[in-house]
Amino acid sequence: MIALDEIDRGLIRALAEDAQASAGALGRRFGLSQPACWRRIKRLREAGVIAGARLDLDHAALGFGVTVFLGVKLATKGRVSLEDFERAVSAIPEVQTVEHVLGLYDYRLRVVARDIPDFERVLRRRIMTLPGVGNVEANVLLSEERRPGPV
Incomplete structure (x- = not known):
C-alpha cells in the first residue's frame, strides 16, 4: 500500500x-x-490504486431495457467446481457481473435483457442449464441511483 x-x-x-x-x-x-x-x-x-478505466454504457439506449439481479445457489458444490460455474456463466453475454458472495446465495449476477420475455429466455436456456445451478432468486431493477467516485 x-x-x-x-x-x-x-x-x-x-x-x-x-x-x-x-x-x-x-x-x-x-x-x-x-x-x-x-x-x-x-x-x-x-501501485494498483488505479486498476483501469471503465466505459459506462446506457443499457436502455442499446435496447436492453431490463436489468435483473440473480442470486444463485449451487446445488452440487462437491461435484461441480466453482471455477467451472464461473467460467460457464462468464461466457453468457447478457451476464454483466459475476460476484462470488457469502450468505444465502453463492453468486450474485447482474443480467441485462431486452425485455422480460428475453430475460426468461436467457434464464431458461442459459443460466438454468449451467453446471451445478440449484436455487435462483431474481430481483428486477426498478431504478438505480449512483454515486460516482472512490470510496
Whole structure:
C-alpha cells in the first residue's frame, strides 16, 4: 500500500468523475505541471490504486431495457467446481457481473435483457442449464441511483 496525499486523493476523485481527463488539465486543477501530474497518475496505476478505466454504457439506449439481479445457489458444490460455474456463466453475454458472495446465495449476477420475455429466455436456456445451478432468486431493477467516485 502506498501513502496517498491530498493531491493523490484529489486526482483519484477527479479521474473517477472523468477517466479521460488529461494530465495537463488535472495538473492545472491541482497546481502541478503536466509531467508531474502524469508521474503521479502513473505511480497510482503502477501501485494498483488505479486498476483501469471503465466505459459506462446506457443499457436502455442499446435496447436492453431490463436489468435483473440473480442470486444463485449451487446445488452440487462437491461435484461441480466453482471455477467451472464461473467460467460457464462468464461466457453468457447478457451476464454483466459475476460476484462470488457469502450468505444465502453463492453468486450474485447482474443480467441485462431486452425485455422480460428475453430475460426468461436467457434464464431458461442459459443460466438454468449451467453446471451445478440449484436455487435462483431474481430481483428486477426498478431504478438505480449512483454515486460516482472512490470510496
